[in-house]
Amino acid sequence: xxxxxxxxxxxxxxxxxxxxxxxxxxxxxxxxxxxxxxxxxxxxxxxxxxxxxxxxxxxxxxxxxxxxxxxxxxxxxxxxxxxxxxxx
Numbered sequence: 001x002x003x004x005x006x007x008x009x010x011x012x013x014x015x016x017x018x019x020x021x022x023x024x025x026x027x028x029x030x031x032x033x034x035x036x037x038x039x040x041x042x043x044x045x046x047x048x049x050x051x052x053x054x055x056x057x058x059x060x061x062x063x064x065x066x067x068x069x070x071x072x073x074x075x076x077x078x079x080x081x082x083x084x085x086x087x088x
Contacts, residue, residue: 004072006034009022012029019037019040019043019044020044023044023049023051023053027049027050030051031051031080032051032075033051033053033054034053034054034056034071035053035054035055035056036055036056036057036058036059037055038055038057040055041053041055041083046083049081050080050081051080051081052078052079052080052081052082053082053083053084054074054078054084054085055083055086056071056086057086057087057088058088063088070086071086074086
């Protein structure tokens with residue numbers, strides 16, 4: 001498959017599910033979890049997670065759109081279990 005497929009929590013019907021359970025669900029379905037939750041790495045034990053996580057500085061769509069080239073670049077090298085922060 002060429003390219004990437006992304007879905008929001010709302011699109012997959014996971015609205016209202018909290019971080020730990022959300023990550024567990026995502027691990028079973030996705031390779032990378034994009035989040036704007038700046039506290040995720042402090043609130044969850046990520047040491048045993050197999051999903052790669054990319055933290056964005058915001059969930060404001062206009063800003064996220066400007067970050068797409070950097071996100072795509074990270075996707076070329078990110079590995080399972082890695083946590084990356086993208087800054088503005």
